[in-house]
Amino acid sequence: MDCPVRKRFKMLSEAGAGGYGTIFEAKDIVHNKVVVVKRIDHQGKRTQYHNYNEIGILSAISHKNIVTYYDAILYFNEKKNIEEAWIVMEFLQGGSLQECSSALRLGFTHIAYIIREILLALEYLHKMGLAHRDLKSSNVMIGVDGDIKLIDFGLCEDMSSGPRYGTLGSPYWLSPEMIKQQSHSFATDIWSLGVCLIELILGDVPFDTPLKCMFKTATVGLHESIPKDIPEMTKDFLKQCLTQDQFQRPTSSALLQHPWLLVPGLADGIKDALDAIFVSKL
Numbered sequence: 001m002d003c004p005v006r007k008r009f010k011m012l013s014e015a016g017a018g019g020y021g022t023i024f025e026a027k028d029i030v031h032n033k034v035v036v037v038k039r040i041d042h043q044g045k046r047t048q049y050h051n052y053n054e055i056g057i058l059s060a061i062s063h064k065n066i067v068t069y070y071d072a073i074l075y076f077n078e079k080k081n082i083e084e085a086w087i088v089m090e091f092l093q094g095g096s097l098q099e100c101s102s103a104l105r106l107g108f109t110h111i112a113y114i115i116r117e118i119l120l121a122l123e124y125l126h127k128m129g130l131a132h133r134d135l136k137s138s139n140v141m142i143g144v145d146g147d148i149k150l151i152d153f154g155l156c157e158d159m160s161s162g163p164r165y166g167t168l169g170s171p172y173w174l175s176p177e178m179i180k181q182q183s184h185s186f187a188t189d190i191w192s193l194g195v196c197l198i199e200l201i202l203g204d205v206p207f208d209t210p211l212k213c214m215f216k217t218a219t220v221g222l223h224e225s226i227p228k229d230i231p232e233m234t235k236d237f238l239k240q241c242l243t244q245d246q247f248q249r250p251t252s253s254a255l256l257q258h259p260w261l262l263v264p265g266l267a268d269g270i271k272d273a274l275d276a277i278f279v280s281k282l
Contacts, residue, residue: 005075005086009037021084025091028070035070038087042074051085054153057130058087065121067092067141067151089151094144098137101199108234109263110270111200114140115237116261117148118193123252126186129160133184135192136173137199146271159185171210177246179218187246190255194241198225201234233260 009026012034016023021040028035042051058069068090075084097114100106106114118140125132132139134155141149155168163183167174175191177184198206206225207213216222221244226235237260243249255261 005073009035009086011037028088034091036067036089036091038089040085040087042083042085050154054156055085055087057153057156057158058089061125061128061130063121063124065117065148065150066124067149092141092143092147092149094142094147096138097140097142097196098199100142101137101203104273105203106200106270106273108231109265110273111197112234112261112263113266113268113270114142114148114200115193115197116256116266118150118196119252119256119261121148121150122186122189122193123256125156126189126252129158130156131159131164131184131186132156132189132192134169134173135189135196136170137196140196142270144271146269172205172207172213174214174217175246176218176221176244179214182246184246186251187249190241190249190252191246194238195222197238197241198222201227201230231260233258233263236260 008030009028012025012027014022015025021038024037026035026037040051042048055072071088073086075086077084134152139152141151157164163185165181165183167178167181169178173192173195175184175188178188206222222242223239226238237258240250
């Protein structure tokens with residue numbers, strides 16, 4: 001690095017914060033461009049392992065539907081007296097799928113386009129042996145030009161050595177196998193995709209509390225949350241994503257061949273529908 005971290009980046013605004021750390025929109029002075037900086041704690045061996053895992057995965061992948069990684073920097077925060085990891089990524093002007101689903105009722109062709117783009121990212125990851133494991137509406141970004149990009153790889157895991165165990169992720173999007181702490185693999189991302197699709201249709205997650213959603217997911221499933229008045233092809237696609245048995249759930253590659261994602265008009269994208277949401281941010 002050519003200059004100290006604080007001189008290289010000018011923080012413009014805080015874009016989000018949570019257990020993962022803090023996200024900033026920043027100006028990279030060295031490269032003269034606006035970027036996103038994910039600033040996370042780097043204390044303790046377990047945390048460091050997860051940070052290095054996320055950085056390693058981001059630096060190894062490249063796809064049009066996945067956020068672009070630029071750099072990673074270890075920085076000692078003297079004010080807090082802790083070491084931090086700063087992950088630098090592309091800035092995507094727009095908003096999240098969560099914002100989009102709550103602000104606008106999209107047509108089913110537009111929804112199909114979004115789901116297809118997410119699936120293309122998942123197919124790429126799965127072929128690389130990676131499961132995202134935290135797919136949710138706030139981890140999908142939609143650019144003002146209609147680009148769809150998957151973000152936040154903090155829980156992403158290499159599955160080449162076999163399935164994993166444990167419950168991790170966000171309650172509403174957890175698969176049945178995750179909740180029951182059974183083995184899980186790529187199919188858990190497909191379930192989460194189904195919940196994202198429900199959000200796009202209904203404008204919100206199914207059920208009003210995370211515990212109720214988790215209970216339904218682990219017992220009878222979420223088929224009762226599928227609206228009855230949606231197109232049959234959409235309904236069939238959603239039912240396949242929300243197949244209770246993970247071993248019967250279709251793969252990302254198989255779902256990309258579903259008739260719903262092959263309808264005419266998908267190539268037109270969704271920019272025309274997004275202007276009403278994001279034009280105020282330009």
